[in-house]
Amino acid sequence: MKYLIRSLKYLVYFFIVFVLLVGIIYMATKSDGVTLDNMFKEGSWIKITILFIVIAAIYPYFGFKKMTARVEGDFSKHIDSVIEMLKNFDYSVENQDVNGIITFRHNRKAARLSRMMEDRITVDYSGDTVTVEGLRRDITRIVYAIETATRKEE
Numbered sequence: 001m002k003y004l005i006r007s008l009k010y011l012v013y014f015f016i017v018f019v020l021l022v023g024i025i026y027m028a029t030k031s032d033g034v035t036l037d038n039m040f041k042e043g044s045w046i047k048i049t050i051l052f053i054v055i056a057a058i059y060p061y062f063g064f065k066k067m068t069a070r071v072e073g074d075f076s077k078h079i080d081s082v083i084e085m086l087k088n089f090d091y092s093v094e095n096q097d098v099n100g101i102i103t104f105r106h107n108r109k110a111a112r113l114s115r116m117m118e119d120r121i122t123v124d125y126s127g128d129t130v131t132v133e134g135l136r137r138d139i140t141r142i143v144y145a146i147e148t149a150t151r152k153e154e
Contacts, residue, residue, distance in 0.1 A: 003060050009116045011056035018048070064118075065139050069130040069146045076100075076125065078150045085149050089142065091121060100126030 026036060040048075071078070083093060083102070090111070091104040106112050106119040121134040121142060132143050 006060040006064070006118060007056045009118065010059050011052060013116055014052045014056060018052070063136055064134065065136040066131060066133040067139050067143045069132060069143045069150075071130050071147065071150045073150075075130050075150070078146075079125075081149050082123065082146055085145055086121070086142065089138075089145075094120070100124060 022036075022039065026034065026039065079102070086092075086104050090107045092107050094103040094105045096102045102123045102125075104121040104123070106115070112119050115135060118135065119138075121132065121138060123146075124131040124133070130146065132139050132146070134142075
């Protein structure tokens with residue numbers, strides 16, 4: 001269900017950006033006799049729509065990831081340093097579960113909006129491993145930082 005919601009968000013996001021770009025181009029060339037009808041070839045609206053649907057359906061698969069951090073020893077000893085490290089990355093604790101799951105959200109509203117409110121980072125240390133889930137570009141950086149921070153403390 002989370003995948004479907006993300007896909008629909010990206011589809012809406014792509015259409016909003018597309019409409020804004022077409023609007024800017026239309027306003028910039030309005031005096032040259034350009035209309036919305038002759039800006040695109042006949043049948044291109046359907047192709048553009050299909051392209052947006054395909055990209056929106058595929059992007060969440062590549063854009064979001066779950067990674068395992070290699071942490072030796074008891075991770076619960078490192079919780080405070082991990083929370084502090086994520087504060088340095090502009091994240092704050094949204095929820096800290098007693099079952100070993102901590103969720104973080106980005107502090108800056110502009111960053112949250114640019115990520116379509118899909119900025120949640122979940123750190124699950126309930127089992128033998130530490131699993132981090134969220135946006136791929138953030139997760140890679142955070143997992144590396146967690147591994148580095150836990151090695152320094154030991």
